[in-house]
Amino acid sequence: MAYALDTPSIHSLKSEARAMREAASGKGQQISHAAALESVARSHGYRDWNTARARLPERVGVPFDVGGRVRGTYLGQKFEGLVIGVQMLADMQHYQVTVKFDQPVDVVTSKLFSAFRHRVTATVDTSGVSPARTSDGQPHMRVTRA
Structure with a gap:
């Protein structure tokens, strides 16, 4: 079911x-x-x-499955990748999700240098939006099933 x-x-x-x-x-x-x-x-x-x-189930469903394909933005940069870890947090409203990007994501907005990430772990809510925000108010991560 x-x-x-x-x-x-x-x-x-x-x-x-x-x-x-x-x-x-x-x-x-x-x-x-x-x-x-x-x-x-x-x-x-x-x-x-x-x-x-x-x-009712013993456990609640998770928005992302390990091994599932996802897409979204991380620090304003678009990505596609593979979920390699999901953990429900104690409040049962947020998840810690680890994504391995298909292509490294540059997490620096400066033109002077770059910092590429191949894999990140972020906290997201049940809709896949991070409660943590950048200085301009955007969520650190937005993620959806691909």
Whole structure:
């Protein structure tokens, strides 16, 4: 079964249930773990926790697969390349992606010298855009499947 990138995982629903219990506890209310799981499942449109558990993946999908072809820009320079590493970060909203460029990319804008990169590792969100910005406000990396 294929899942969209915004499909929650069982792990993320369990995290929501824990957060719900902690928030309730902070207000002096006690909610059982089972009740929190049921409430979170219903908030995502499932009849109950068991239905959500049966239909959702353990893990969320990743926007890029190791060995997949990608294209985009890195520090304003166009590239095409091969994904050689992907790692989901702790916030579950960003990925560390390592790309081996087909052709080296000059990452210096000066006409006086060059600095070519053959491979880079960058943090991107689920849409492939880096939260890190250059001095002119452009994302360090924009990457999409080729």
